[in-house]
Amino acid sequence: MFKKVLVAEDMDSINHAVAAVLKELGILEVVHAQYCDKAWLLAKKALQDGEAFDLLICDLSFKPDHREEKISSGQELIAALKQEDASLKIIVNSIEDHPQTVKNLWETGNIDGYVCKDRNGLKELKEAIIRVDSGENYNSPAIENALKQSNLLILNDFEINIVKYLANGLTQDEIQEKLKNNNIKPSSKSAIEKRLKELREEFNANTNPHLIGIMKDLKLI
Numbered sequence: 001m002f003k004k005v006l007v008a009e010d011m012d013s014i015n016h017a018v019a020a021v022l023k024e025l026g027i028l029e030v031v032h033a034q035y036c037d038k039a040w041l042l043a044k045k046a047l048q049d050g051e052a053f054d055l056l057i058c059d060l061s062f063k064p065d066h067r068e069e070k071i072s073s074g075q076e077l078i079a080a081l082k083q084e085d086a087s088l089k090i091i092v093n094s095i096e097d098h099p100q101t102v103k104n105l106w107e108t109g110n111i112d113g114y115v116c117k118d119r120n121g122l123k124e125l126k127e128a129i130i131r132v133d134s135g136e137n138y139n140s141p142a143i144e145n146a147l148k149q150s151n152l153l154i155l156n157d158f159e160i161n162i163v164k165y166l167a168n169g170l171t172q173d174e175i176q177e178k179l180k181n182n183n184i185k186p187s188s189k190s191a192i193e194k195r196l197k198e199l200r201e202e203f204n205a206n207t208n209p210h211l212i213g214i215m216k217d218l219k220l221i
Contacts, residue, residue: 010035118140158195
């Protein structure tokens, strides 16, 4: 079983509940961080000291406050820590259950488990820890079912990015440049125009701003 666990979570009540689960499993060395930057620093120092964490349990959303954070989301924290320590096991523990978010995280190859914070969340977290410790992956049943929907609309990086850039006020020329710089293909202006037209048709959007609004409502961007 894991010996040393880092919990990145900004809610005290969740921290206490997770700590209780870990205690039940006999994991006594548990460190909590309510900010992503602090979690990153704790993990980096532990790695440098030769006492790296075995497991990270991480939320995705952290409520902003007066602090200026370099790392502001769980996704960014996960990517940063995985780059520092590829052997670190990571379980997401989040209320976010949109299939697009889950699929994107799994496709990074950075996570080993995804648990939804719902009425069965703590029970599922315990199972996830046991399964991941055994070398398996884990998804909450609700997530597993959502990902198996035959009519599930999942967008690729190209589609998500062109609409995100459009929402941020970039022109199609600027979007083309951004895609090229990030090695996202296709990146031609004609491909961008064509896919935006197709997306408008798929989402029954009359204009690009209408498309942006629909995709934001659906939490696709």
